[in-house]
Amino acid sequence: MPYRAPVPEITFCLEHVVGYARVTETDRFSDATPETVSALLTEAGRICEEVLAPLNRAGDLHPTTLENGVVRTPPGYAEGYRAIAEAGFAAITADPHYGGLGLPQTVATAVNEMMGSACLALQMNPLMTQGQIEALEHHASDEIKALYLPKLTSGEWCGTMNLTEPQAGSDVGALKTRAEPKGDGTYAITGQKIYISWGDNDFTENVCHLVLARLPDGAPGTKGISLFLVPKRIPDADGTPGIANSLKVVSLEHKLGLHGSPTCVMQYEGATGWLVGEPHGGIAAMFTMMNNARLGVGVHGLSIAEAATQHALAYAADRVQGRSPIENGTGTILDHADVRRMLTGMKAETFAARALALDLAVSIDLANVTGDPAMTARAAVLTPICKAYGTDTGISVADTGIQVHGGMGFIEETGAAQFYRDGRVSAIYEGTNGIQAMDLTGRKMMDGGVAAHALIDEIEAEAKAAGARGALLVATAGELRAATDRMLSLDLNDRFAGAVPYQHAFALALGGLYHLRAAQAEGEGPRTRLAQSFMARQMAAVPGLLAEAGLGAADLYALSPEDLVA
Template sequence: MAYHAPVAQITYILDQIVDFPQLAATDRFAEATPETVTAILTEAGKLATDVIAPVNRAGDLHPARLENGALRSSPGFAEAFRALAEGGWIGLAADPEHGGMGLPQALNMAVNEMTASACLALQLNPLLTQGQIEALEHHGSDALKSLYLPKLNSGEWSGTMNLTEPGAGSDVGALTTKAQRADDGTYRITGQKIFITWGDSDLSANVCHLVLARLPDGAAGTRGISLFMVPKFIPDDAGNPGQPNDLRVVSLEHKLGIHGSPTCVMSFEGAKGWIVGAEHKGMAAMFTMMNCARLGVGVQGVAQAEAALQQATAYAAERVQMGPIIRHPDVRRMLATSRAEIFAARAICLACAVAIDMSRATAEADWAARAAFLTPIAKAHGTDVGTRVADTAVQVHGGMGYIEETGVAQYLRDVRITSIYEGTNGIQAMDLVGRKLADGGTAAMALLDEVLDGAKSAQASQPELAHDVWQAAETLREATQDLLDRDLPERFAGAVPYLAAFSRVLGAHYHLRAATRGGSVPLARVYVTRILPQYAGDLAAARAGLDDLEALDDAALLGQMAG
């Protein structure tokens, strides 16, 4: 079955669940009228369904490759990318001063979901470019903005993020890439980076690398890192790609999935670069890009879940085993819980995006805190749901799901990376219980107050569902207070189940809201009765502490029994 963009479902969540219409009441997003939003989502849906989705399988079967040092993209990618770029989709949320449309990030994420469902490997290219656009808007000099942003927004040039090194993955501060000041005010960058998504491209005229490196007087760790713009081709006086820079793609990784997305080992050999932001303050600029990308990756998880479930549902309706298997209770359970999971994860991601937009439109600290708190939840939960639903979609297909020709296995292989890159989901969980609870729990409690208030309001029309959601939120409040009283190692030991519990409670909140606003009551009941109860086990694990983990020595973990 071919993917079909779920425009109506996304529109409903924006309008009724995450309060997107409030954005149009702000000066910044006054143009985000219902008519504009409908037109954009409709056209993006057509693009994803008719233009991008048809190249997805080719990207899996015919991966990107290096030929004599030059990148060759998968068949059909160039044409699909050109349609995406020429439609203005890359710069949808970017500043109009440099060629963007200035529309809300929530709308951009809705569009990104549809394009990522259609072809995740291709969508990674504009996603990284959008992150680079945001980093330059916030931290770039006027000269860098005027040169790079118009070309990045138009898709004429593309952007990458270069953090990871062989010995410095999650520990970014351990990087060894060096920067040297040059007499002309630029810098010379030397070192190697790995896992660079779309580190080279034949889809655009120039590839612009944001590279973390350390100056000779940079302090150890992350405090001494600077960020540099290092283009593949050095722009000439007219701003066009000029001489090749001293950098190259060493090799492409052979991966489990996203075969159409080239994952590069990059070598910088005294390459010319320009500082982004202040010297030794590179992490602040890079985190601007990473935070945008983290929400985007959560959306990718939802996107792959949606595409996989569409195929599984179509197969279940057609496959006959003592009747269509879509009528079998266990198959129906798999499909129903998957649909409920997607609704909740999509709502969490779009609620995070709306909070980002409201923070920018109003400059209110509460919105910024809400956006910051929701970001690791959106990233981790969205990608966990993506993996679960894609795995379930294979199961619905039975033995045929394990056969590559059906295509459903590609979704499971492709989505698996999303819980790893842009900060593993374990790191997202530690960020949640560490930095995001560093305010004493203010942001967490504000969200839980909203859930409790929503449950009270729904008591009259949906008493049973409202009671269960209220009880879960109250229990989560108690567990949050418990974590606040613990030191960081104790919190970290239960961080992943805590994030899972918070996600389930938020998902139930949005389902309950839908049940009172014209949405599906049966779907809300599936979530609240079958998925929400798992929060209790999650919180038990979150509160278990560190002692039992520390009691197991390394030999026991290796499976070696004491004599």
């Protein structure tokens, strides 16, 4: 079925659920008015529907290939990328001084959702560039900014990030890539990086890699890592791509999904690079890009959820099967209670994932503009929850979408399976969802749980103010508060054993808050009925999740490795 950009849903969420008006009240973003944003979202939606969505299936059926060292992208991808770049969507938040639109992260998040739903494999390219632009704006020298940012912002060049190595996945500190000073202010980068999304393409003039490597005097572990900008082609002083750098794509990974997106094994053989940030400060600099990417990947899950929901609803509204159990029914499988249960849940969780992503984006914008420590802490707590819940939702909604299709969901021609295949990796990259949960219950609670409790206070206060409509959410907030105190009393490994269910319960409580806000804004209507369903059904899982969260790790270690493999 054709993809329909959910501009009205996004607009409602901005206006009534996440408080976007607070962003436009700041001096920096005063021009990003509702009228301006509405016009931009409408144009983005048009490009997504007319240009990008038709490429989604084509990229799956005609994957990216590597021919004699050259990456060949699927038919139409070059034109799709050009449409994104010419509209300025590769650099929505970038500094206008270098040609960017200078819009809030919240607006970028909304546009990225639609682009991801339309063609996630292609949207990953500008997402990487957006993150690289942010990292360079914060950490690069003025000379690097002047040379690279205009090209990245225009979309003439694109960016990547290179962290992972065969022996160093989540343990980034184990990397072996070397950076040797060349005596002229540049460095020779040598090593291999794997899982590099959009490591090369055949439609931009240059590909700029941000590469983590270790200087000769770099200490072991993460404290000795530096960050380098390593272009595919070394630019002249005027920004013209010159000679080829000493790097190459060794191979492309054969993946479950996202076939249109090249995931590269990159080899650096004394490639010329420039230091970004301070020596041995690479992790701090890279995390500027990583945090942007974690929101972006949470939005990937949301994109998949929205697309899979639209696909399943269209199929269910057309599929006639069995006798209708209700009077004056449609005659389709929409009449059946279990199908309604699946579709209602898909729609409700997609709404919650969208609101969570936009809420995080608003918090990031306000934190960046105001410097308010409380808002910075709020964004920090929401980041792992958003990444994990968004991606878990994308996967579960896509899986349910296959079930709605029945046997036809298992048939590739219907397209239902592609959403699951494309979305499955999102729970793995940019830090697995388990790592996100450990971050939430570890680093993000080093303040004694102050920021987490502040969010719970927010949930509880609004739920109480809503009266009977918020009663279930008041109880949920109380359960989450008690579980948070319990989590804080545990040692770190016991916390980690229950971190994933705790994180999911927190996300469901936030989802209840967003649904409540929507119901309060609407009064009575479909959003209110959807909110009631979410609170009664999805939030019903919270007590069980929190019970598991407090169990500790003893039962997990009661089974020895030998017991597990026996």
